[in-house]
Amino acid sequence: MRVLFIGDVVGNKGVSMIKNYLPKIKQSVRPQVTVVNGENATAMGRGISLSIYKELMSDGVDVVTLGNHAWSNNEILDFIDDAKRLIRPYNFPRRTTPGKGYTMINVNGxxxxxxxxxxxxxMDNLDDPFALADELVDKLSQQTKCIFMDFHAEATSEKLAMAKYLDGRISAVVGTHTHVQTNDARILPGKTAFLTDAGMTGPADGMLGMRPENVIGRFLNQRPARFEVLEDGRGIISGCFVDIDDKSGHATHIEPVMYTDDRMS
Structure with a gap:
């Protein structure tokens, strides 16, 4: 099977990039499953709303993942338990956190x-992702060998550590959060695909999707600044696709994708 993964969708521009260009990418890549990180998808660049979740689904997304901004829009508390294809980080405290940290997709049986x-x-000191990944992978391995992880993390070392720790046990570990696509897509020795960061989908000419002047001002004066999503200019859509052997669950290929408005028109 082929899984297409699209990195952090940022603001209105990111949502419009999915609507306008995901169909074209799917025509080229021809994935069986499309996964999108939507934790920055609201107009303010933090959190997700029910209307945006539904819009992503209607535009051809199969699963929406989240991250540290999962709860930045309080509306999510009203719908996450009913949104079957919306998942938040599994290692939030399980007894008190709504939603779920994984989902199962049927791909041609x-x-x-x-x-x-x-x-x-x-980042926030959540429950141990390594111990919980151990537990969850052992459980899910009884049901399928094809397992894909969005690991939402800041440190490149932690992302690679997770991939190497699970190498041979899951199909792919793809990083999100830093909004900059890395140039290290590879298949690890145990046949797990890895990419440190898939990049972002949103304003191409901003700074991680934000208005540059606000971010630069923070560096210049070291005072708190309100970051605002850049809404004009070019858009970018970034991610990767992974080929997985259905029987073994091993990854056979991983390839980054990145397009801007002027490269897709």
Whole structure:
């Protein structure tokens, strides 16, 4: 099977990039499953709303993953338990956190497990993602060999550590959060595909999707600044696709994708 993964959707521009260009990418890549990280998808660039979730689904997305901004829009508390294809990081405290951290997708009779975890280095100190990944992968391996993880983390070392820790046990570990696509897509020795960061989908000419002047001002004066999503200019859509052997669950290929408005028109 082929899984297309699209990195962090940022603001209105990111949502419009999915609507306008995901069909073209799917025509070229021809995935069986499309997974999108939507934790920055609201107009303010933090969180997700029910209307945006439904819009992503109607535009051809099969699963939406989240991250550290999962709860930045309080509306999510009203619908996450009913949104079957919306998952938040599994390692939030399980007894008190709504929603779920993984979902199963039927792909021509074969089950694909899609997992969402969050790192702890330079981020909130959630439950141990390594211990919980161990537990969850052991459980899901009884149902399928095809397991894909969105690991939402800051530190490149933590992302690679997770991939190497699970190498040979899951199909792919793809990183999100830093909004910059890395140039290290590879298949690890145990046949797990890895990419440190898939990049972002949204304003191409901003700084991680934000208005540059606000971010630069923060560097210049070291005072708190309100970051605002850049809404004009070119858009970008970034991610990767992974080929997975249905029987073994091993990855056979991983390839980044990145397009801007002027490269897709």
């Amino acid at each position: 074969q089950q694909l497990a899609v997992l969402n975890f969050q790192g702890r280095v330079f």
